[in-house]
Amino acid sequence: MPDKLILVADDELEICRVLGEYLNELGYSVLLAENGEQAVELADEHEPDLVFLDIKMPRTTGLEALGRIRERHPRMKVIMITGVDDKMLAREALLLGASDFIPKPFSFSYMKRVLDSLV
Numbered sequence: 001m002p003d004k005l006i007l008v009a010d011d012e013l014e015i016c017r018v019l020g021e022y023l024n025e026l027g028y029s030v031l032l033a034e035n036g037e038q039a040v041e042l043a044d045e046h047e048p049d050l051v052f053l054d055i056k057m058p059r060t061t062g063l064e065a066l067g068r069i070r071e072r073h074p075r076m077k078v079i080m081i082t083g084v085d086d087k088m089l090a091r092e093a094l095l096l097g098a099s100d101f102i103p104k105p106f107s108f109s110y111m112k113r114v115l116d117s118l119v
Helices: 013-025 036-046 062-072 087-095 108-118
Strands: 005-009 029-033 050-054 077-082 100-103
Touching: 005 013, 005 036, 013 029, 029 036, 036 050, 036 062, 050 062, 062 077, 062 087, 077 087, 077 108, 087 100, 100 108
Parallel strands: 005 029, 005 050, 050 077, 077 100
Antiparallel strands: none
8 A cells, every 4th residue: 555645726626525535545654735825834844845835816826825835845745636728737736846737527547647757
């Protein structure tokens, strides 16, 4: 079983819950955040092995949170998730240092492949 910590940040609480349960079933420890500000705070406090970060969130957007996380933790892996099909937004996230970009609704089999390659 993996001995890794993953942070999931999404303002859609159902997405956090479902993704958190899925990651727990795979053996990961999971932290949940409901906005970008909380995601940055939890990343600073716990230094997770991987962060799933929604792009569209209140208070601090996912892109703003990504920038702050990458600045403070340059080696931390961050996967952006979004329901918006915007190739320019995906490109911007990758330029800011995201490890990958997963559109919603996401496939758990694809997510597992991404996890296996990054953690």
